[in-house]
Structures are given as C-alpha cells and as structure tokens.
Ligand SMILES: Nc1nc2c(ncn2[C@@H]2O[C@H](COP(=O)(O)OP(=O)(O)OP(=O)(O)O)[C@@H](O)[C@H]2O)c(=O)[nH]1
C-alpha cells in the first residue's frame with residue numbers, strides 16, 4: 094500500500110498495531126515513511142517483533158522530528174539495539190507523551206540512555222519500563238533524571254530488579270522532584286527497609302498522589318497512602334479555590350482568517366501550515382471551514398477544540414502562584430510549598446467525566462472542601478457548586494504546554510463571490526488576516542487578480558483596520574524565471590501604495606511584500622508559520638489577563654453544544670450569574686472576547702441580534718451555505734429535490750434568487766424552529782427579505798442574483814428618473830452592500846403590500862440593478878457601479894424624491910451599523926433637474942435644490958425616526974417607521 098492510498102483508506106485506524114514478524118515487515122517501511130511525513134497514527138503498538146539494528150535506527154531517526162505520534166508501546170521487541178539512537182530521538186521529539194517498553198530486557202544500560210533523554214525531554218508524561226532487568230544502577234540514572242525533569246507524571250517500573258539502595262536513590266530524587274504524580278515500583282527487590290526511604294521522602298513531597306509498592310508491612314503502606322491521599326486533596330482544594338476566585342491569567346488564543354480569490358490556494362495553505370498532506374483535488378470551500386491548532390515554536394498541531402477551558406486555565410494560575418510562593422519561600426529560607434502533576438496523560442483531558450456527573454459522584458469531596466474551609470480562617474467560604482470540577486494532574490502538564498503555545502482558530506473562507514456578502518458577518522476587528530493569491534494569476538491575468546486583491550485589502554481595512562495582514566502567493570513552483578518574484582513584488586508595491594495599507598506585513602527575509610509558497614511541495618510553509626506565530630505573539634491582546642470565571646462561563650456555554658446550536662443571551666446571563674461574573678459590562682466584555690477568538694458568534698448590533706448566541710459557528714456557516722452557494726460549483730443533488738417535488742422551487746432559487754418556504758424547510762431539515770431561526774437571522778443580517786407580491790409569498794436572497802444588468806449595451810437609453818448618487822469612491826463599496834440595500838427596499842415594499850393590502854408591482858432584480866415600486870405611486874431604480882464605486886438612485890416621481898433619498902440614506906446607515914462595523918463612508922450628490930449637474934449635499938441643501946431639499950415637502954412627508962439614531966433599532970421597527 095502506498096502513502097496516498099493509506100491516507101485515503103487508513104487500514105489500521107489511528108492506533109496502529111504491528112504484531113508478529115509478518116505484519117511488521119509488511120508495514121514497518123510504511124510506518125517509518127508516515128513518521129517522516131508527520132502523518133503517522135496517533136498511537137503505535139509493536140509487539141513480539143524483534144527490531145534489528147537497521148530497522149531500529151530508521152525508526153528512531155524518523156521519531157526525531159515526528160509531530161503526530163503521541164503514544165508508542167513496545168513489547169518483547171528489542172534485541173540489544175543502539176540505545177543512544179533512541180535517546181537522541183527522545184531528546185528532540187516534542188510530541189510523544191507516552192512511551193512503553195516492556196519485556197525487552199533493556200537492563201541498566203537501556204535505562205541509562207532513556208534517563209539521559211529525560212533530562213532534556215519536556216513532553217513525555219508517561220514512561221513504562223516493566224520487566225526489563227533494571228537494577229540499582231538503572232534506578233540511579235532514572236532518579237538522577239527525575240531531579241531535573243519537570244514533565245514526567247507517571248513512572249512505572251514493575252517487575253525489575255531494583256533493590257533497597259535503588260529505592261533510596263529514587264526516594265532522594267522525590268524530595269526534589271515536584272512533578273511526578275504516580276510511581277509504581279511493585280515486584281522489585283525492595284523490602285521494608287527500602288520502603289522506609291520512600292515513606293520518609295514523601296514527607297516533603299507534595300506531588301505524588303499514588304505510590305504502588307508491594308509489602309506486607311501495613312503500617313508503612315498506610316503511611317504512604319495517607320501522604321499521597323493528603324497530596325491529592327490538597328491539590329483538589331487549591332484547584333476549586335482557584336476556579337472560584339477572581340484570579341487571572343492570559344488565554345493565549347488568537348484567530349487567523351484566510352481570504353482571497355476562489356481557487357487561489359487558501360485551503361491548501363491551511364493544510365500546509367497544519368502539516369497535512371497536499372491534496373491535488375481539493376474541493377472548493379463552501380462558506381468557511383474552521384479548524385483549531387496549537388502553535389508552539391513553529392510546530393502547529395491540529396487539535397480538536399477543548400471541551401474544558403477552565404481547568405487548564407485554573408491549573409496555569411495555580412502553577413504561577415506556586416512558582417511565586419516557591420521563590421518567596423526560597424528567599425525566606427522556609428519550607429517550600431510544592432505542587433505537582435499526576436498520572437493521566439494530556440490526552441485524557443478530553444475523556445474526562447462531565448462536570449455534572451462529577452458533581453453527583455463527588456458530593457463527599459465538596460463536603461470535604463467545605464469542612465476544611467470551616468477550620469481554615471482564610472477559607473471559610475463554600476465553593477460555588479456550579480464551578481466544581483475534578484482535578485487531574487494532566488491539567489498542570491497542559492498548562493505548562495499552553496504557557497509556551499498559542500491556540501489558533503483558523504477560518505478558511507470560501508473565495509467564491511457568492512459568499513462575499515455573508516463573510517461580512519464573520520469578519521472581526523482583531524486577529525490576523527492572511528490574503529492568499531495565485532501568483533500565476535497575478536502574472537497572467539493581472540487586472541482580474543488585482544481587483545480581487547484590492548477587494549480584500551479594502552474589506553479588511555473596513556472591518557479590521559488595525560489587524561496585521563499577511564499576503565501569501567501560491568504556486569511558487571509554477572512561476573518561471575528568476576525575476577518573477579520581483580515582478581510580482583513590484584506589481585504589489587505599486588498597487589498597494591494607492592491603497593496605503595499600513596497593515597501589510599513585510600517579508601523581511603526575502604525582502605518581499607508577500608510570502609511565496611508552494612503547497613504541493615510544502616515550500617515556504619515553515620517560514621510562513623514562523624511569521625504568523627510571531628505576529629500572534631506580538632499582539633498584546635492575546636496575552637490580556639482574563640478572569641478564570643470567564644473560562645467557567647465559556648465551558649458552561651460550550652456544554653450546551655450537546656443539545657443546542659444556539660442559545661439566548663438571557664440564558665447566557667443566567668450562566669454568568671451562576672459563575673459569579675460581575676454585571677453586564679463584564680459579561681459583554683467576555684462575550685466579545687469569545688466572539689473574537691472564534692468560539693461562538695455573537696452579533697450585538699441590535700437587541701434582537703444580541704439575544705442570539707450561536708454556540709456552533711461551523712454549524713451556522715454550513716446551514717447558511719445550504720442556501721447561499723454557487724450552484725455551478727457546489728451542486729445540489731437535483732434528483733433528490735425532484736423526488737420530493739421541489740425541483741421547480743430549486744430552479745427558481747438559483748435563477749431568480751427566490752426561495753419558497755417549502756424549499757427552505759426541506760433544505761433546513763424541516764424543523765420549524767430551526768427554519769424560523771435561520772429566516773430571522775438572515776433577515777436581520779440582511780441576507781434575505783420577505784418577498785410578498787401579487788399575493789404570493791417567497792423569500793428573496795439577493796446574493797444569489799447573478800444576471801448582470803448592462804443598460805448601456807441592452808437599452809442604450811437613460812434610466813428613468815431624477816438621480817441621486819451615493820458615492821463610495823473615496824473609501825470603498827464592498828460586495829454585499831448593494832445586495833443588502835435591495836433586501837431592505839424589497840422588504841419595505843413587500844411589507845407594504847402585506848400590511849396595507851395594496852398590490853405592488855413585482856420588483857425586477859439583477860445583481861447590480863433593481864426596479865422596485867417603493868412608495869405609493871413611486872418606482873425607484875437602484876444601480877450599482879462597482880467600477881466607479883457608487884450606487885445611483887433614480888426616482889420617477891419628483892414629489893417623492895426627497896423622501897426616497899432620505900429612506901435610502903437611512904437604510905445605508907442602518908446596514909452600515911448592523912453588519913459593516915460602521916466602516917462605510919459615502920457622499921451623496923444630487924442631480925439638478927435644470928442643469929443636469931450633480932451638487933454635493935452641502936451645496937444642494939444651501940441652494941434648497943428642488944425637489945431634493947424642498948423644505949415644505951420634507952416636513953410633511955418625513956417621519957422623525959429617519960433622522961434619529963440607527964444603531965440598535967430593530968429591523969422590523971426600522972422598516973415600520975420608514
Ligand atoms: N501546484 C500547486 N497547487 C496548488 C497550490 N495551492 C493550491 N493548489 C491547488 O489549487 C487548487 C485550489 O486550491 P484550494 O486550496 O482548494 O483553493 P481555495 O483558495 O481554498 O479555493 P476556494 O475554497 O474555492 O476559495 C487545488 O486543486 C489545490 O490542490 C500550490 O501552491 N501549488
């Protein structure tokens with residue numbers, strides 16, 4: 094089986110077992126290959142298979158730089174292998190958390206080399222070396238390593254030949270080591286005499302919560318158990334106290350957004366950065382894909398989103414406190430309070446029992462906490478039962494890792510233009526933007542490629558003018574000539590100068606304005622990773638100190654994902670009160686942070702939007718994209734729609750952008766609650782409007798309009814009506830603004846028909862043009878000109894001109910505030926009906942230009958609400974007041 098077919102159909106899953114000679118020979122070569130390409134399974138077990146020297150060296154060599162193998166378990170495999178190779182591999186490897194070598198007769202020499210590695214390795218949590226003939230010397234080396242290692246939490250050394258002197262070496266190390274949580278020395282040559290060393294060492298050890306030894310001496314066994322149980326309770330108590338406090342730490346989390354033209358290589362770049370294999374046939378992204386990674390020293394591991402944010406966070410606070418106390422004690426020369434780390438490896442974090450079941454099971458523990466608190470002056474508060482969780486030493490390990498790492502949420506946006514209006518909802522002020530372009534396109538189809546680049550540069554300036562922006566050029570291997578990069582650079586320098594984009598991050602190493610990569614060969618990915626990570630570290634907000642209560646709140650919100658995809662803000666308020674957040678200002682700040690870091694979506698522009706908290710962002714994107722999609726690229730299975738009699742409805746949606754309720758119900762799984770929710774959300778983000786004309790009700794989704802209205806070519810005639818220009822050319826008219834304006838106009842017209850029972854003419858709509866019977870006896874025409882960056886309003890009834898202008902102006906302000914982050918800027922210019930010239934707002938107003946500024950008419954027609962504030966006015970009310 095070759096590598097590619099393995100990746101497509103991994104035959105052995107994520108845990109790979111090689112048993113016996115036959116399967117070993119079959120699969121060993123592949124395993125080494127996979128280790129080298131960082132696509133190995135997460136765990137490998139090798140059993141009953143002697144490694145020869147050549148195999149062993151190849152394996153150890155591959156292990157050195159592998160970043161995907163978490164566990165390696167070997168049994169009955171080693172025939173005097175060159176241990177220094179393994180030692181070297183463990184010194185360099187930063188991923189393996191569990192290593193087992195059982196029944197392999199590694200003896201003292203093997204233990205010595207592993208111990209050497211432990212002095213350098215900062216990742217391994219669990220080391221098991223059972224039945225290996227390790228004697229006093231081996232124990233001495235391992236003990237020596239324990240005095241410097243501060244990561245290993247579990248050491249299992251059963252069925253070896255360690256004697257009392259060996260136990261003393263280990264016991265002495267335990268007086269210094271403050272990390273090891275589980276030690277198993279059963280079935281060695283240790284008698285009561287040796288165990289006494291261990292028991293006395295435990296007097297000054299605060300990290301061990303479990304020591305397994307074999308003895309008939311009950312007294313010494315009790316002594317050991319009491320001490321380890323005490324350590325355990327002490328940790329749990331401190332943990333709960335920390336969780337229920339206002340202590341702070343930094344979250345170390347940022348968000349990356351990948352944007353750019355369709356097929357430019359965004360998804361491929363994300364894959365390269367995550368160390369995933371290149372895929373020749375990658376599908377065009379629908380909407381956006383969200384993934385998670387932990388970045389440490391330019392190594393990015395793809396991870397699942399944690400289910401528990403508060404525990405490792407609290408553990409980090411505990412560690413920091415302990416470090417401070419230790420420093421203090423050292424200065425005062427008293428006895429240090431030392432802490433810990435226990436048995437379970439980091440990956441057990443995700444397997445933890447839920448808080449709820451933990452609460453039920455551990456009432457005793459709560460009582461202990463309370464009782465102990467009663468005897469303790471400092472601590473006579475009852476721990477808030479809402480935040481009670483079980484402590485695992487693995488949290489300390491995770492916290493140590495987190496200290497060096499940054500969690501990144503990667504948002505890979507679909508580049509097809511149909512999604513552009515939707516993306517505005519997800520673009521946030523902070524984080525890092527990565528603008529990806531295909532270098533071949535920039536050389537061969539310069540104008541088109543530049544127009545996409547401009548579009549995105551301006552969009553980012555609109556939504557996130559302070560966020561760093563990295564440009565990435567793909568297809569490095571496919572551009573020829575040594576000057577090509579310089580040519581591209583010159584084009585970009587020239588082009589971005591006019592955009593004066595101060596956010597652009599310079600590629601100092603190559604002296605370019607962008608980062609060239611080839612995703613096929615992974616070229617440039619390392620440098621890019623390094624740069625992005627540095628940018629994230631430079632962002633001070635990533636390291637803002639936040640309260641541990643915020644993390645408890647986040648956990649509570651996220652735990653609702655099992656049953657819901659969104660919850661109400663009132664529900665969140667309830668949760669915030671439970672964990673002890675102080676009032677609405679603190680809650681708003683916490684929610685803003687969660688939204689910005691990509692954990693949930695909380696749009697706060699209006700009260701109605703604010704009341705919805707989307708707790709599964711990817712779910713929202715996927716659901717929206719069931720409707721908003723490019724039908725030519727992301728096809729529906731038409732036969733499926735035919736079967737349920739919705740073929741015509743589907744056709745109407747993609748030809749005229751009109752969706753029937755039946756169709757939406759079918760697409761959104763027929764759940765009334767869900768369908769209503771999406772319709773409401775899309776309405777409020779102006780991606781959809783009611784469309785009731787001539788008594789028939791549908792929904793309009795303007796981003797699906799694709800016919801382009803070209804009036805000069807088609808008609809060669811002037812569009813009817815007196816005109817007013819909304820000129821965005823000084824700043825930017827992004828995709829989605831015109832579509833939203835159409836949405837509001839159609840909603841207003843449609844509403845009129847519904848409420849006042851007066852039949853309206855059905856609108857004529859194009860991607861860039863709309864004819865809408867807007868007010869009674871008044872048809873407006875709206876034309877978008879992307880080239881000149883303006884929208885023109887034509888009014889065919891002079892008596893209504895002034896009102897129409899004000900309504901459109903007010904709609905633009907509304908959509909700017911609600912979905913464009915108030916970043917839009919425009920000037921209105923008015924056509925003088927006599928001269929045909931356009932006058933600025935100030936001039937037209939001063940000249941009382943008729944019919945636009947005819948005061949008598951203004952006073953009569955225009956309600957005050959139009960000139961009042963537009964932010965935080967509900968859309969329905971807004972439309973009502975027009
Ligand atoms: N040779 C080569 N192929 C690439 C490179 N980057 C991307 N591709 C290929 O180009 C195609 C498009 O890449 P994607 O990463 O899917 O593009 P995208 O920007 O995510 O596209 P959308 O999701 O449609 O916006 C895929 O077939 C990739 O395999 C590159 O650097 N070199």
Ligand SMILES: [Mg+2]
Pocket residue numbers: 359360361376377378505506507508
């Ligand atoms: Mg993509």
